Amino acid sequence: MKNLTLENIAAVTGGSYSGPDELKSIEVTAITTDSRKVERGGLFVAIKGERVDGHKFIPQVIDKGAAAAISEVDLGDQDYPYIVVESSLQAVKDIAEFYLKQLGIPVVGITGSVGKTSTKEMTYSVLRQQYRVHKTEGNFNNELGVPLTVFGLRDDDEMAVLEMGISHFGEMYRLAKIARPDTMIVTNIGDAHVENLGSRDGVLKAKTEFAPFLKPGAHVILNGDDDKLATVTELNGIAPMWYGLDSKNDFWADNLVSLGLKGTRCDIHTPQGDLHGVTVGMPGRHMVYNALAGAAAGQVYGLTLEQIKRGIETSETLAGRFNIIDTPHYTIIDDCYNASPVSMKASLDVLQDGAGRKVAVLGDMAELGPDEKQLHAGVGTYAAGLNIDAIYTAGPLARCLAAAARSANPALEVKAFDSLPELQAALPSLLKQGDTLLVKASHCMHFEEIVEQLQR
Numbered sequence: 001m002k003n004l005t006l007e008n009i010a011a012v013t014g015g016s017y018s019g020p021d022e023l024k025s026i027e028v029t030a031i032t033t034d035s036r037k038v039e040r041g042g043l044f045v046a047i048k049g050e051r052v053d054g055h056k057f058i059p060q061v062i063d064k065g066a067a068a069a070i071s072e073v074d075l076g077d078q079d080y081p082y083i084v085v086e087s088s089l090q091a092v093k094d095i096a097e098f099y100l101k102q103l104g105i106p107v108v109g110i111t112g113s114v115g116k117t118s119t120k121e122m123t124y125s126v127l128r129q130q131y132r133v134h135k136t137e138g139n140f141n142n143e144l145g146v147p148l149t150v151f152g153l154r155d156d157d158e159m160a161v162l163e164m165g166i167s168h169f170g171e172m173y174r175l176a177k178i179a180r181p182d183t184m185i186v187t188n189i190g191d192a193h194v195e196n197l198g199s200r201d202g203v204l205k206a207k208t209e210f211a212p213f214l215k216p217g218a219h220v221i222l223n224g225d226d227d228k229l230a231t232v233t234e235l236n237g238i239a240p241m242w243y244g245l246d247s248k249n250d251f252w253a254d255n256l257v258s259l260g261l262k263g264t265r266c267d268i269h270t271p272q273g274d275l276h277g278v279t280v281g282m283p284g285r286h287m288v289y290n291a292l293a294g295a296a297a298g299q300v301y302g303l304t305l306e307q308i309k310r311g312i313e314t315s316e317t318l319a320g321r322f323n324i325i326d327t328p329h330y331t332i333i334d335d336c337y338n339a340s341p342v343s344m345k346a347s348l349d350v351l352q353d354g355a356g357r358k359v360a361v362l363g364d365m366a367e368l369g370p371d372e373k374q375l376h377a378g379v380g381t382y383a384a385g386l387n388i389d390a391i392y393t394a395g396p397l398a399r400c401l402a403a404a405a406r407s408a409n410p411a412l413e414v415k416a417f418d419s420l421p422e423l424q425a426a427l428p429s430l431l432k433q434g435d436t437l438l439v440k441a442s443h444c445m446h447f448e449e450i451v452e453q454l455q456r
Contacts, residue, residue: 002155003102004028004095006068009043010083012098013091015070019081028067031095031151033088033144040065047088047144048072058082089144096147097178100160103153107179108297111164111172111207112187112223114343115290116141117321118282119187120163122294126311130303131158139337141165146175159301167193167367169206176210183300184210184235185221185293189228192340195369204228211235221296223289224249241300243292245285251292251299253278256285260353261324261331261436264288268295268312275309282315282322283333284350286343291315322347327455331355331436336447339365339440341375347440348383354436358388361427361450363420363441364395373400380404384412391415392430394423395445420446424453 007024010017017024029041035057038044044061046054046069058069068081072088085091100107108127110120124135134157136149141163153160164175189204197203214220214236222229224242232240243251250271257265261283268275268291280291291312298308317323325332331354335347344365351358360383368375380401383391390413393402402416415430417423427450431437437454441447 001028001030001099001151004031004043004099006043006081006083008098009070009095013070013083013085013094015083015085015091017081017083018075018078019068023068023081026067031092031148033092033148035061038064038066041067043068043070045070045088045092046072047092054088092144092147093174093178096150097180099153100150100178100180103155103157105153105157106159106182106301108159108161108183108185109164109176109179109181109210110161110185110187110293111166111210112185113190113192113203113207114338114340114346115187115286116163116165117337118287118317119185119290119293120161121317122290122312122315123185123297124161125315126294126298126303126308127159127161127301129298129307129311131301132156133159133161135161136163139165143171143174146178150178164210166206168196169202170209172206172209173212176213179210180213180215181210181218182215183219183221183297184214185297186223186229187289187293188223188226188342190340190342191368191375193367194371195367198369200228204231208232208235214238219300221293221300223293225289241296243296244289249292251296253288253292256288258353259283260355261333261350266291268292268309270295270299270305270308272299273305275305278309279313280315281313282317283324283353284322284346286346287322322350325451325455329433329435330431330454332451332454333436333438333440334448334451335438335440336445336451337443339363339442341365341368341379344379344440345382347438348379348386348388351436351438352387354438356434356436357390357432359390359392359431359435359437360388361423361437361439361447362391362393362398362401363445363447364397366442366444372397376400377404380406381408384408389413390430392423392427393417394420395441398441420449424450427453 028043030039038061222240225244242249263281323334384405
């Protein structure tokens with residue numbers, strides 16, 4: 001890993017090196033906090049977790065071939081090198097910041113209340129048409145996940161696409177200090193995390209804390225159809241580029257034609273020309289926004305219109321994030337990784353395009369603050385007005401959703417359960433052959449168990 005010698009690592013972390021002087025100049029081959037993933041020649045960072053203390057695995061990883069370890073405790077005289085730091089988590093962030101500077105490649109950061117991961121996948125798919133791109137995998141988008149993603153970069157990578165998720169003030173500031181993005185995409189400002197951030201205005205403030213760390217000549221790409229983002233005039237002196245369905249934006253789309261669960265066909269307009277008949281292969285109008293963000297990033301980095309179109313049309317979905325699963329009995333819209341009122345309403349819109357009975361299997365939405373019951377009820381009222389056939393819920397907050405749906409549309413089949421196991425037990429008798437099912441809840445509800453159950 002470029003310039004990641006033990007001597008440099010000790011310097012950037014403010015740590016104390018212990019070990020033979022002749023080993024200070026070796027470059028580590030990888031960095032991990034997971035003892036099971038240690039590579040020969042790699043660096044193991046021991047972190048004290050809630051359930052496991054990584055320090056107890058240091059001798060084991062050294063035996064497996066690790067070059068050195070980072071520790072928060074003095075290990076005394078050892079026959080292997082190690083670096084003592086005050087905070088292993090802070091050390092991870094400091095090393096990641098240093099490593100990105102050594103690589104000197106463009107960084108595209110992506111944040112927002114909903115749609116971060118889908119936008120990240122779309123942006124990656126577009127940019128990889130011309131560049132070797134490294135992207136965030138899974139949910140590695142927090143203050144530990146972003147550094148671990150950075151450590152996956154190698155000398156031949158030409159660009160990084162980093163998803164950056166937050167739930168408190170100050171987190172985006174710290175993430176941006178690591179990433180120092182050349183381009184920043186913000187998808188929207190919703191109700192997610194208002195429990196911690198107070199209001200949507202608080203969400204906007206927290207999401208845009210990246211501004212001080214934008215590189216000179218950076219680009220900011222914002223959803224111009226979002227009422228809160230539309231109030232932004234500049235960030236650190238940089239005027240935004242805008243995308244959305246409204247023609248006032250720099251990148252916009254029209255002539256949207258639903259292809260059902262196979263996606264949406266549309267025309268995309270950009271400052272450098274138009275793309276006609278673009279197929280966004282993920283269902284829902286909201287997925288067109290992701291394509292527009294990807295198109296904007298593509299033009300920032302010099303892609304042709306043909307490359308941008310190919311990137312949009314070859315983008316793939318991920319498990320738990322609007323992944324369409326066809327089984328012998330049902331069609332499942334697996335969107336269970338997370339949920340907010342905005343994303344749940346968008347997913348319910350798409351459910352209407354399904355074949356057979358259209359069934360919403362919904363759970364609690366977390367971190368919505370003091371208005372959580374009203375926000376759940378609002379989704380229920382919204383769902384009651386759609387062309388769907390049944391709503392089955394689990395969780396105490398989802399009961400508010402179910403009650404509101406039942407009140408707004410007494411003819412709609414609505415059943416509410418207290419817990420996930422109760423809902424799972426009831427589903428086999430409630431579902432019918434050929435149903436299309438939307439499975440959605442916040443990650444803490446573990447609705448991925450329902451998706452697994454329905455595929456058996």
